[in-house]
Amino acid sequence: MHNIWLIAKREYLERVRTKGFIIATVLIPLLMGALVFGSAYMGSKSKTSSHIAVVTSDSVLGTDLKHQLEGGKENDMQIDLSTPSSDTRTALDIQLHAKSSSLAGYLWVTPPATAGDRPTFTYTARSAGDIATQEAIESALRAVLMREHLEAKGMAGSEIDALVAPVKIDTSASGNSTAAFFAAYTLFFLMYMVIMLYGMNTARSIIEEKTSRVFEVLLATIKPEELLAGKILGVGAVGLTQIGLWMIAAFALSSSSLASGLVGTGHGLISAAQIGFFVMYFLFGFLLYSSIAAALGAMTNSEQELQQLNMFLVLPLAFCMVMLFSIIRAPNSTMARVVSLIPFCSPLLMNFRISLTQVPAWEIWLSIVLMSATIFAILWVSSRIYRVGILMYGKKPNLPEILRWLKYS
Amino acid sequence: MPIVELQNIRKVYDTKVAVEGLTLAIEPGTMFGLLGPNGSGKTSSIRMMIGMTVPDSGTVSLFDKPFARTSLNRVGYLPEERGLYKKMKVLDQLVFLGQLHGLDEATARKRSLAWCERMEISEAIAKKTEELSKGMQQKIQFIAALLHEPELIIMDEPFSGLDPVNATLLMDTLVALRGEGKAILFSTHRMDQVEKLCDAIALISRGKLLLSGGMREIKSRYPRNRVQVVFTGDDSFLRHPGVVEAKNYSGIAEIKLHDEAAAQQILAEAISRGTHINRFEVMEPTLEEIFIENVRASFGDAEAGGRVDA
Numbered sequence: 001m002h003n004i005w006l007i008a009k010r011e012y013l014e015r016v017r018t019k020g021f022i023i024a025t026v027l028i029p030l031l032m033g034a035l036v037f038g039s040a041y042m043g044s045k046s047k048t049s050s051h052i053a054v055v056t057s058d059s060v061l062g063t064d065l066k067h068q069l070e071g072g073k074e075n076d077m078q079i080d081l082s083t084p085s086s087d088t089r090t091a092l093d094i095q096l097h098a099k100s101s102s103l104a105g106y107l108w109v110t111p112p113a114t115a116g117d118r119p120t121f122t123y124t125a126r127s128a129g130d131i132a133t134q135e136a137i138e139s140a141l142r143a144v145l146m147r148e149h150l151e152a153k154g155m156a157g158s159e160i161d162a163l164v165a166p167v168k169i170d171t172s173a174s175g176n177s178t179a180a181f182f183a184a185y186t187l188f189f190l191m192y193m194v195i196m197l198y199g200m201n202t203a204r205s206i207i208e209e210k211t212s213r214v215f216e217v218l219l220a221t222i223k224p225e226e227l228l229a230g231k232i233l234g235v236g237a238v239g240l241t242q243i244g245l246w247m248i249a250a251f252a253l254s255s256s257s258l259a260s261g262l263v264g265t266g267h268g269l270i271s272a273a274q275i276g277f278f279v280m281y282f283l284f285g286f287l288l289y290s291s292i293a294a295a296l297g298a299m300t301n302s303e304q305e306l307q308q309l310n311m312f313l314v315l316p317l318a319f320c321m322v323m324l325f326s327i328i329r330a331p332n333s334t335m336a337r338v339v340s341l342i343p344f345c346s347p348l349l350m351n352f353r354i355s356l357t358q359v360p361a362w363e364i365w366l367s368i369v370l371m372s373a374t375i376f377a378i379l380w381v382s383s384r385i386y387r388v389g390i391l392m393y394g395k396k397p398n399l400p401e402i403l404r405w406l407k408y409s
Numbered sequence: 410m411p412i413v414e415l416q417n418i419r420k421v422y423d424t425k426v427a428v429e430g431l432t433l434a435i436e437p438g439t440m441f442g443l444l445g446p447n448g449s450g451k452t453s454s455i456r457m458m459i460g461m462t463v464p465d466s467g468t469v470s471l472f473d474k475p476f477a478r479t480s481l482n483r484v485g486y487l488p489e490e491r492g493l494y495k496k497m498k499v500l501d502q503l504v505f506l507g508q509l510h511g512l513d514e515a516t517a518r519k520r521s522l523a524w525c526e527r528m529e530i531s532e533a534i535a536k537k538t539e540e541l542s543k544g545m546q547q548k549i550q551f552i553a554a555l556l557h558e559p560e561l562i563i564m565d566e567p568f569s570g571l572d573p574v575n576a577t578l579l580m581d582t583l584v585a586l587r588g589e590g591k592a593i594l595f596s597t598h599r600m601d602q603v604e605k606l607c608d609a610i611a612l613i614s615r616g617k618l619l620l621s622g623g624m625r626e627i628k629s630r631y632p633r634n635r636v637q638v639v640f641t642g643d644d645s646f647l648r649h650p651g652v653v654e655a656k657n658y659s660g661i662a663e664i665k666l667h668d669e670a671a672a673q674q675i676l677a678e679a680i681s682r683g684t685h686i687n688r689f690e691v692m693e694p695t696l697e698e699i700f701i702e703n704v705r706a707s708f709g710d711a712e713a714g715g716r717v718d719a
Contacts, residue, residue, distance in 0.1 A: 006508050014497060213492030217553065220459050220486035221509050223478070 003222040007230025008237065011205065015238045025242050028193055029249070035189070037182065050104035050133040051078040053095075055088055057111060058119070061144060068140040077136065084108070096126055104133055118145065181328075184355035187278055188324065190246070191348055192317060194282060198239040199289035199313055203306055205231060206297030206386075224387040228294055228379075236286050243282060247275060277354050284371045285347025289313060291375060295382035298389035316344040323349060331357040341367050343374035410473045412437050412561050412592040413458055418467030420453055420616075427453040428464070429616040435592050435609070437560070440583065442607035443596040446704050450616040451596045452489055455563055458594075459486055471561070482511040485559035489566050489596075491550050495539040499525075502538060503553055510557035517556060524552040528578065544575050551579060555586075562586060564595040568602060580606060600697040612700060614707040620699070631694045634666040636675070639688040646679035 015021055052069075056062045059081075066079040080103075082088055092106045105125035112119050123137060143164065150160050209215045218227055296309045323345065327336045331353045340349040346367040353359050411434035420428045428450040435441045445451050456462045457469055460476055469476040472483065494502055500521055507517030525531050528548045533541055538549070547570060554562065562583075568576045583593055584606065597603060603610060604624070611621035620627060639661050647655040647662060651671025655664045666672060672691045679686060694702075 003509060006505065010497075010505050014494070209492075209494075212495060213488065213490040214494055216461075216488035216490060216492055217486065217506065217550070218509065219461050220484070220488070221481050 003226045004230040004233065007218075007222070007227055008234035011231055011234025012237045012241075015201070015235065016241060021238065021242070024197070025245055028242075029190070029246050033186065049076045049078075050130065050136075051080075051102045052104050052133065052137070053080040053082060053092055053106035054109070055082050055084050055092070055106060056109035056119075057083055058109065059083075061109065061119070061148065064144045064147065065140055068144055069136065077133075078102075093124075096124065104130060107137060181356065183274075184352055187274070187355060188348060188352045190243075191278065191282055191285065191351065192321070194239050194243065195285045195289050195347065196313070196317060198235055198286055199293040200310075201238075202232060202235045202290040203293035203297035204303065205235060206294060207300060207303060207306060210297075210301065225383050228383050228386050232287065232290050232294065235290060236283070239282070239286055240279070243279065274355050277351055281347040281351040284368070284375070287375045288343065288347065288371060288378065289317075291378045291382045295378075295385045295389075298382070298386040317348070320345045320348040324352065327353060328356070337363065341370060343367075343371045346371050410437070411435055411470075412472060413594065414470040414473075415454070415458070416468045416470070418454070418457060418464040418469065420450075420457060420462065420464050426616050428457070428613075431467075431613065431616070431618050433611050433618065433621055435561075435594055437592050438587060438590045439592055439608040440587050440606050441592070441594045442603040442610040443594060443613070444598075444600075444603060444610055444700060445596070445613040447598075449614045451613065452565060453616075454613070455486075455565055455594075455596065458563065459484055482557060483560045485510075485554035485557065485562045487550055487554040487562075487564040487567055491547055493538045493546055493550060493553075496537060498535065498537055499541070499549055500534045503549065503556060506553040507556040510559075512557055520556050521552065524556065527582070528552060544571055547571060548575065548579075551582075560591055562591055562593045564593070566597055567595050568597065568599065576602075600695065600700055604696045610696075612703055614704045617707070619703045619707055624696075627699070628693045628696075631699065633669050633691055633693050635692045635694050635698070636662075636664040636666060636672055637688070637690045637692060638662045638664065638679070638686065640679065640684050640686050642684045643679075643682050644684070645682060646675055646684060649675050649678055651675060 054062055054065055056065075062081045066081055069077040069079050089108070092103070095101045095103050096106065103126065105123055108122040108124070110120045110122070121141065123134060125134065146164070147160055150163075151157070155163075209218070215227065293313060296306060296312060300306045300309060323336075323339050326333070327340070327349060330336060336349075336353065339345055340353050341363065342349075350359070350364065350367045354364070413433075413435045415431055415433050418428055418431050419426075431450070431454055443451050443454070453462070457464050458471070459481060460469075460478060471477075471480040474480065497505075500518070503521035503524075504514060504517045507521065508514060512520070522531075522534070525534055528551070530545055530548050533545055533549070538546060541549070551564075551567065554564070564583075567579060567583075571579065580602070583595075587593055607624055609621070609623050610627065612619045641660060644657060644662070647657060647664065649671070651667050651674060653665045653667055655662055664675070666675075669691070676686070676689055
């Protein structure tokens with residue numbers, strides 16, 4: 001026990017003192033925050049502001065559409081109205097291909113063959129990828145056509161306004177849901193980064209001892225299991241320190257005026273329980289992934305070789321990332337529940353669900369039991385690979401050899 | 410009471426037999442040389458002595474008891490591949506390694522400083538290991554193996570890569586430690602060092618013990634049939650019928666004889682032919698010759714050439 005403590009202490013102190021640790025501690029939350037809140041801000045503030053031309057002989061439709069697209073709630077577009085004539089199309093095409101022009105595209109309205117039918121619309125865009133503009137035009141057209149149709153049926157303007165007015169749902173009782181969602185999102189990425197970072201650190205630290213041959217000296221007094229345990233504990237403690245510093249910084253911020261805008265009134269973005277779960281799931285996630293990393297480190301001889309085996313760490317984490325999107329849509333769906341119980345995903349996904357919704361206690365307990373069992377199994381395998389692999393140099397072992405290592409006792 | 414006792418140990422890695430039926434014992438207060446060509450199983454044997462690997466069969470005893478990890482705090486080990494944490498400060502490193510060997514922090518610190526002074530590297534104490542020369546790193550590793558005042562000191566190639574001044578410093582330190590009654594085992598290729606330092610040796614090749622025992626006793630097994638002559642003038646006496654093999658390094662000849670008695674005849678013949686003799690010495694074979702002869706025999710002469718290096 002004393003040896004484990006010594007190894008962990010050395011590992012911890014040597015890591016915390018490095019510049020890399022300080023830089024990561026400061027930069028990661030800054031980047032995360034910028035990324036998450038920045039993309040949210042961009043998403044909410046971005047209105048389609050393209051400049052397009054509308055060619056129609058129906059002046060009522062034209063003005064209505066112009067009105068909708070220029071002054072609508074989501075749009076801030078610039079519309080040129082014109083009536084079709086023999087050279088309009090050529091002029092627009094030239095304009096569309098001219099570099100100096102800001103025209104994003106033009107909409108050609110062909111009147112219906114029989115009165116009462118819908119006209120046909122052709123949109124020619126400068127860039128095929130401008131989906132936002134295209135969608136804006138589609139929804140504006142739908143609104144305009146519906147309004148015209150209702151007016152034709154004799155409905156009054158005010159009645160139509162009342163009918164098409166958007167519905168608002170009050171969610172203030174459960175807190176600011178968008179903000180809470182982004183907080184959960186931030187926590188997810190923080191956890192992802194930290195698990196990834198410190199998992200790899202464990203592997204790297206093993207390789208470092210292997211290439212510098214330090215462990216030959218260490219193994220002359222202590223058992224490989226003690227070395228492995230000390231290493232995982234030491235590196236994990238560094239990760240916890242980093243998270244702890246972030247939490248303290250977050251608390252300090254939330255009491256200042258700067259953060260009140262972020263945290264919102266009444267409901268804090270991140271509750272104490274959420275922090276508790278975060279730390280707990282981080283511990284499980286770290287233990288799980290760093291014991292995989294330890295085995296990878298013991299099997300390889302250099303950082304380059306480790307890179308090749310990296311996917312064993314990255315794949316499960318990337319899977320979590322993919323599942324994230326379906327969990328956001330329905331955090332309590334059967335699939336979300338099953339996926340968040342997979343031990344490799346629980347640290348990230350169960351924690352994410354907890355911060356989004358009410359997860360039944362039995363699911364949390366089940367995830368803890370499953371993760372603990374998996375960690376024990378992986379540690380058992382890893383410590384065996386570690387014990388044999390650490391004394392092997394040169395040749396990279398193949399799968400049958402690794403399986404044979406497991407049989408050595 | 411032997412400090413280390415190996416009884417008929419055997420270790421096989423996959424298909425390669427690393428050590429086969431090795432038996433040896435090291436008494437306290439002796440300097441023991443473990444000799445053998447590259448890949449002969451020296452490091453494998455040492456690793457089994459300190460429990461880093463476990464023999465497939467046979468027994469290892471430390472301090473007259475079956476091997477137990479608790480005995481390891483009484484063993485100091487300098488591995489062949491030197492290893493230190495590159496980014497760590499020298500003193501921190503020594504204290505850490507001392508603590509792993511069961512010292513408390515204050516003692517480890519005090520002894521580290523004293524040893525650094527003794528090994529003449531006090532100026533390195535505050536530096537990081539990566540800033541030091543290879544020789545200095547080796548001295549630090551040497552100190553790390555001795556901090557906890559082990560009763561058994563095991564050193565794999567302790568003098569390799571050291572300049573003569575530092576090699577002598579290390580040798581003197583080891584001799585002083587033997588004087589304190591510690592048992593020292595070291596492996597080396599340098600036969601002159603072994604001849605000078607060791608009380609007992611074991612020679613292994615291809616995992617098997619070829620030769621073991623006290624240095625005097627081993628040497629006395631061989632006849633005094635070596636002659637070294639320093640001469641000027643006629644060298645025809647080298648072709649005397651009593652000569653088995655003669656190497657003439659321009660004025661210094663090493664001669665191997667059929668038997669001791671031929672020496673006087675050769676000397677008489679050389680003088681009668683007018684050769685001027687500056688020195689004429691009849692000797693036992695050197696350890697190097699014994700080494701090469703035994704190892705050659707173990708490989709079978711045909712394939713010996715490239716694989717033996719002494």
